[in-house]
Amino acid sequence: MKIETTQEKLTKALNIVSKVAMGARNSLPILNNVLIKVNKKKVSLTTTNLDMAVVDYLPVSNSEDGEITVPARLLAEFVSNLPKGEVIKISSKDTKIKIEAGKYSSVMNGSLSDDFPELPDINEKEAVKFKVSAEEFKIGLNQVIIASSNDLTRPALTGVYFNSDGGKLYVAATDGYRLAEKKLVDKISDEVAVIIPTSSLQEVLRSINEETEEIEVLLDESQARFRLGETEITSKLIDGSFPNYRQLIPKDNTSTVVLNRDELMRVTKLAALFAKEVGGSIVCEAKADERVFSVASIANEFGENDSKIEAEIEKDDKVTLNSRFLIDALNSLSENTVKFGFSGDLSPVVIRNNKKQDYTHIIMPLKG
Amino acid sequence: MFDVWKNVLAEIERSIPAMYYKTFFDKTELVSMGDGVATIGTPSPFSKTQLERKYHDIIKKALENNDIKVKSINYIVISSKPKANNRNIVQVIKEKASRPRDTFSVETDFSKTNLNPGYTMDNFVVGSNNDLAVSVAENVINNPGTKYNPFFLYGGPGLGKTHLVQAIGNELLKNNPKIKILYAPMNRFYADFINSIKNKRGDEFSQKFYKLDVLIIDDFQMIIGKEKSQEEFFNIFNELHQRNKQIIVTSDRLPSQIKEVDTRLASRLTWAGAIDLQMPKFEDKCAILKSKAEFEGIEIEDEAIEYIAENVKTNIRDLEGEFKRLLAMSEFRNKSPLELIQDGYISGINKGTRVRAVSPKQVVEKVAKYYQLTPKELCGKSRVSHIKNARQVAMYILSKELQMSTTKIAYEVGVKDHTTVMHGVKKIESDLNLNYGLRDEIEAIREKIYG
Numbered sequence: 001m002k003i004e005t006t007q008e009k010l011t012k013a014l015n016i017v018s019k020v021a022m023g024a025r026n027s028l029p030i031l032n033n034v035l036i037k038v039n040k041k042k043v044s045l046t047t048t049n050l051d052m053a054v055v056d057y058l059p060v061s062n063s064e065d066g067e068i069t070v071p072a073r074l075l076a077e078f079v080s081n082l083p084k085g086e087v088i089k090i091s092s093k094d095t096k097i098k099i100e101a102g103k104y105s106s107v108m109n110g111s112l113s114d115d116f117p118e119l120p121d122i123n124e125k126e127a128v129k130f131k132v133s134a135e136e137f138k139i140g141l142n143q144v145i146i147a148s149s150n151d152l153t154r155p156a157l158t159g160v161y162f163n164s165d166g167g168k169l170y171v172a173a174t175d176g177y178r179l180a181e182k183k184l185v186d187k188i189s190d191e192v193a194v195i196i197p198t199s200s201l202q203e204v205l206r207s208i209n210e211e212t213e214e215i216e217v218l219l220d221e222s223q224a225r226f227r228l229g230e231t232e233i234t235s236k237l238i239d240g241s242f243p244n245y246r247q248l249i250p251k252d253n254t255s256t257v258v259l260n261r262d263e264l265m266r267v268t269k270l271a272a273l274f275a276k277e278v279g280g281s282i283v284c285e286a287k288a289d290e291r292v293f294s295v296a297s298i299a300n301e302f303g304e305n306d307s308k309i310e311a312e313i314e315k316d317d318k319v320t321l322n323s324r325f326l327i328d329a330l331n332s333l334s335e336n337t338v339k340f341g342f343s344g345d346l347s348p349v350v351i352r353n354n355k356k357q358d359y360t361h362i363i364m365p366l367k368g
Numbered sequence: 369m370f371d372v373w374k375n376v377l378a379e380i381e382r383s384i385p386a387m388y389y390k391t392f393f394d395k396t397e398l399v400s401m402g403d404g405v406a407t408i409g410t411p412s413p414f415s416k417t418q419l420e421r422k423y424h425d426i427i428k429k430a431l432e433n434n435d436i437k438v439k440s441i442n443y444i445v446i447s448s449k450p451k452a453n454n455r456n457i458v459q460v461i462k463e464k465a466s467r468p469r470d471t472f473s474v475e476t477d478f479s480k481t482n483l484n485p486g487y488t489m490d491n492f493v494v495g496s497n498n499d500l501a502v503s504v505a506e507n508v509i510n511n512p513g514t515k516y517n518p519f520f521l522y523g524g525p526g527l528g529k530t531h532l533v534q535a536i537g538n539e540l541l542k543n544n545p546k547i548k549i550l551y552a553p554m555n556r557f558y559a560d561f562i563n564s565i566k567n568k569r570g571d572e573f574s575q576k577f578y579k580l581d582v583l584i585i586d587d588f589q590m591i592i593g594k595e596k597s598q599e600e601f602f603n604i605f606n607e608l609h610q611r612n613k614q615i616i617v618t619s620d621r622l623p624s625q626i627k628e629v630d631t632r633l634a635s636r637l638t639w640a641g642a643i644d645l646q647m648p649k650f651e652d653k654c655a656i657l658k659s660k661a662e663f664e665g666i667e668i669e670d671e672a673i674e675y676i677a678e679n680v681k682t683n684i685r686d687l688e689g690e691f692k693r694l695l696a697m698s699e700f701r702n703k704s705p706l707e708l709i710q711d712g713y714i715s716g717i718n719k720g721t722r723v724r725a726v727s728p729k730q731v732v733e734k735v736a737k738y739y740q741l742t743p744k745e746l747c748g749k750s751r752v753s754h755i756k757n758a759r760q761v762a763m764y765i766l767s768k769e770l771q772m773s774t775t776k777i778a779y780e781v782g783v784k785d786h787t788t789v790m791h792g793v794k795k796i797e798s799d800l801n802l803n804y805g806l807r808d809e810i811e812a813i814r815e816k817i818y819g
Contacts, residue, residue, distance in 0.1 A: 027390070028387055029387075050391065050412070051414070118418060118422065120417040176702055222412070239411075243700040244695065246696075247692050247693045247695075247696035248696050367712075
């Protein structure tokens with residue numbers, strides 16, 4: 001096997017693939033390696049942790065067929081420390097590879113590609129396929145991932161639920177205390193209901209760069225594949241059932257408050273300082289007559305805090321929330337003016353942008 | 369049970385490195401065997417691919433050594449959840465009710481009939497509120513166009529009118545796939561009619577209906593203020609009725625109560641009688657929810673079902689809506705439906721008609737806590753005076769607040785029989801007349817229970 005490419009190109013490709021090979025949980029030593037494969041001038045770098053796999057196609061100026069695996073971290077760190085602009089030549093002999101870049105040269109011990117796991121195929125014809133602009137994908141997924149759980153005892157909540165409803169595709173995530181939903185695709189003809197691990201999606205998000213314009217998503221019964229430029233990420237799906245969450249989003253709010261996002265953020269953060277002792281619990285109260293929305297917290301040890309902001313208020317209402325969740329929700333909103341919907345002291349609070357309705361964030365109240 | 373796959377695995381384990389064995393063969397199983405084809409289930413697409421591409425020969429040999437001769441091996445990814453096939457990539461099917469349960473033997477174009485195959489007689493729950501309507505519906509299914517023609521069905525929203533008439537359509541279609549049925553909500557009938565006039569195709573419009581064997585018109589009350597449509601409908605009605613074609617009409621009230629409906633049409637619609645659907649009684653509501661839970665394969669406590677049945681007083685649609693919401697919340701919060709109800713997290717049923725449900729267990733706990741006892745100490749036969757007194761208070765509250773039978777209370781607080789309970793409740797009642805302290809105590813406990 002032989003390849004010839006530039007330091008920048010190789011560094012970029014290794015950056016994309018090597019993280020998966022560095023996982024501490026990798027059960028087989030070979031999973032710490034990257035598979036370098038040249039087949040009829042097509043050069044690919046592959047890593048996998050058996051939950052997901054990343055393949056990146058590397059543009060090369062010269063190549064010879066062959067394949068080998070080498071420790072991903074070592075190779076990535078070595079290459080990234082070489083001077084920029086240098087032409088790098090890699091060649092393999094048995095289980096060793098030789099890396100040459102001008103006056104730098106090194107030999108690394110690798111291993112044969114036979115032991116490297118084969119990647120599952122996806123049946124292109126039968127898979128559900130759709131495309132999303134990289135920008136929308138990035139924004140949308142970041143807005144929902146924030147609500148996903150890392151509680152391994154409830155695996156279904158450690159992923160993002162891609163689901164179709166009324167010909168539109170939505171993504172949703174929850175940890176059992178809050179839930180975020182975003183409309184991702186306006187028109188989809190197939191029925192979709194799959195849970196994709198959050199960790200895999202984070203890898204996809206990480207691989208998006210300024211050159212990525214569009215992401216193609218392929219889904220079958222057991223896996224999801226994302227294609228973005230030269231990179232292809234394949235992930236298993238989470239086997240489990242996602243809560244029937246649409247039932248949880250209150251349809252009518254008992255009272256809706258329209259207010260400035262930054263102001264609400266500021267008072268929430270102020271209140272949160274005093275709420276540390278009580279698990280971040282803050283009390284949000286709306287007073288229609290005074291047109292005032294207040295956020296208060298009480299910490300016996302430090303004192304108390306009660307800040308008020310001006311707001312348009314339908315009706316008096318009050319709810320106790322976890323300040324961290326409210327801050328996360330506000331961070332995910334994009335407009336300056338936001339809507340805060342009460343639905344009684346024990347039903348979820350609904351938080352949305354004032355104008356755009358494609359993103360919904362709900363938070364379960366704490367018992368006051 | 370003897371599992372040959374375990375033997376096969378044991379053999380494979382010996383022939384490949386332990387780490388690889390553990391990584392790729394863990395959680396695999398022999399799903400099926402037959403006709404020389406073995407199907408092996410794997411937990412993920414990654415392990416499937418390894419088994420298929422790298423370990424196929426080893427697996428085949430191990431199977432043969434265990435006297436399983438296979439021509440081919442099929443590898444699949446198994447899941448604990450049912451999977452849909454074809455292009456619908458759905459991990460879990462939730463809305464089973466909206467899907468057909470039986471596949472019809474002959475292919476029928478549902479789009480032409482407008483019927484939703486998910487509505488069947490099987491999943492229509494029969495109770496005292498609708499048994500008459502159901503028996504008439506069955507009559508119509510067995511003898512369309514005869515005794516109950518037209519079949520006029522009325523009742524408030526969300527009581528199952530649409531379900532029942534669509535189920536009739538689906539059953540008729542199952543009995544005779546060639547039968548020509550059309551289901552049309554009144555507003556669609558009206559819109560089509562207007563369109564046909566606009567396009568000067570009025571004749572075609574009525575011809576379409578004259579060809580039918582069964583016409584189902586839903587929400588007839590929408591005819592208000594649409595004189596021309598009414599006339600057209602009247603003509604179609606007469607034509608079909610004369611030729612003994614079955615007509616089924618639903619409405620939220622009797623035709624005579626709909627303003628502007630021609631009296632001749634009104635009387636004709638109810639020729640064969642008007643059957644109404646009523647709001648189900650408490651027991652019916654419980655039955656509906658239980659059958660729904662069974663249908664969806666969900667476990668839910670009887671108390672939770674009773675709580676919803678008790679508190680939803682509007683209609684079946686709301687009843688099912690509240691039920692779905694509770695189940696969704698239960699999945700979301702990872703708590704059982706009853707726990708959620710007890711925690712008060714299911715609130716706002718029908719806006720304000722909520723009665724907080726309290727379980728007997730909670731009452732016992734609260735009473736015990738008030739008297740600084742554990743529930744275990746409180747329940748039982750201890751004759752220590754303050755414990756006995758606390759136990760009697762618990763009996764009193766269970767009897768007055770929860771209206772439980774004395775036998776049930778006896779079971780709940782662990783006393784011998786209902787006479788002990790009767791005695792206890794009477795004792796507290798008489799003490800209350802004299803003892804103001806006790807009155808305050810009970811009031812405080814009440815607050816704790818409901819607060």
